Amino acid sequence: MSSSKGARELDAVRKALDRYLVGPDSATDEQLQTLRVRARRAIDSLDDEPEFDTAHATLDEVGRFIRSVRPELCRFTTDEDNFVRDCPVDLGHVRLGMSVGVEVEESECSICGEDPWTCPHVPGQTYDGKRMVPVITKANFFEVSVVSRPDFNDARFMSQGLPRAEVEAAIGRPLLPGDRPICNRCTTPCPGLIDNPRAIHG
Amino acid sequence: MTDVLDDWDEDDIVVVPGLPGRLSLPEGDRPTYPGLTLAFVKINRAAGLSIRLATEDKREVIHHAADIWLPILNVGLQVLAGGAGNILAEMLIRVFDSLPRRKTIAHIEWNVQAPDGSVHEFRYDGDSETAVEAARAFERSLGYGEGKGKGKGKGKGKGKGKVVK
Helix, strand or coil: CCCCHHHHHHHHHHHHHHHHHHCHHHCCHHHHHHHHHHHHHHHHHCCCCCCHHHHHHHHHHHHHHHHHHCHHHHECEEECCEEEECCHHHHCCECCEEEEEEEEEEEEECCCCCCCCCCCCCCCCEECCEECCEEEEEEEEEEEEEECCECCCCCECCCEEECHHHHHHHHCCCCCCCCCCECCHHHCCCCCCECCCCCCCC | CHHHHCCCCCCCEEEECCCCCCCCCCCCCCCEEECCHHHHHHHHHHCCCCEEECCCCCEEEEECECEEECCEEEEEHHHHHCCCCCHHHHHHHHHHHCCCCCCCEEEEEEEEECCCCCEEEEEEEEEHHHHHHHHHHHHHHCCCCCCCCCCCCCCCCCCEEEEEC
16 A cells, blocks of 8 residues: 555554444444545545545445444434535545636745746755745636546535435435435445546636 | 747747636736746756747636646747757656646647748647657657657547648
8 A cells, every 4th residue: 555645544444444343332423423534535535546446445335334333323414404415425426526727916936935937946846855836925716617636635525405305215205394314325335436537627 | 819829939949828728717818828837947947948938928827626737839840859868758757757646637739840830739638647658759750859750649648749831
């Protein structure tokens, strides 16, 4: 396993899951919720990396495990009258993210603070142990695009409205007043990832 | 803008305004360059290449996907004759080496002009690793760089070279 941040996160998730599998009762609700968040963080950090498929399998395994030992943690979330899709296991399968378009209005060299176009420092090179990067000090954020590979790998969907009809389809019955059913997503085989390689900047 | 795109130096590399592909841009018609232009220019100048921007006024635009949008270049054919190895491929390698490993998809629009005025276009959208090989093949097709004769790009990328008279 490589030593990337995502691979280290995945390794930590695997170890925690193995521990909880032996003694599920020892895990608190908070620990299990954190495990879901970390499993998603791992897959989000491993796009295009050799560990990606393992991260996907681990995300599914975490979902199945929590659904089987602590189904209360899998109740659909509501936001006033609407249902919200915010489960990290579910949203971790959406391989899309956000990319902002930025117009650089002012920037400076991270080494000398001068105009990076005219100073002697070269981007990517190190000076006295410090790597030169142009630092944007004033910018115009002019658009946001949905892309399959965001530059910042945690720029992802964190929640999404969920129509009542979709919830009813998922539980196989009409919703009752005040109903907050338990999600069954992880009780069936993984339906696969939602990806669109053609989602590129417009 | 036509005048700027027609800006050529026999012995220099000219970065002309514009972004490869059809990217969204902020309002206004100032000369626009991809955000990687600063690094591209300074890294390759440090390696001894003569590179200039076609316009004094410049607006840098960055798109935060894990793609690489390289600046659009007009290159005099004489530049390729001026050094050992593959000038274009080596420019790519230098810039790619300075980037995070996740930057996987490269978008390139480079033009090489021969003394007779014909323009050879190198267009590439695909894997950054195969972009280097495609650039080598493009240079070989012009009679420069490692090996001789016509080369073809390999891999998944959609690299292509064509001549515009």
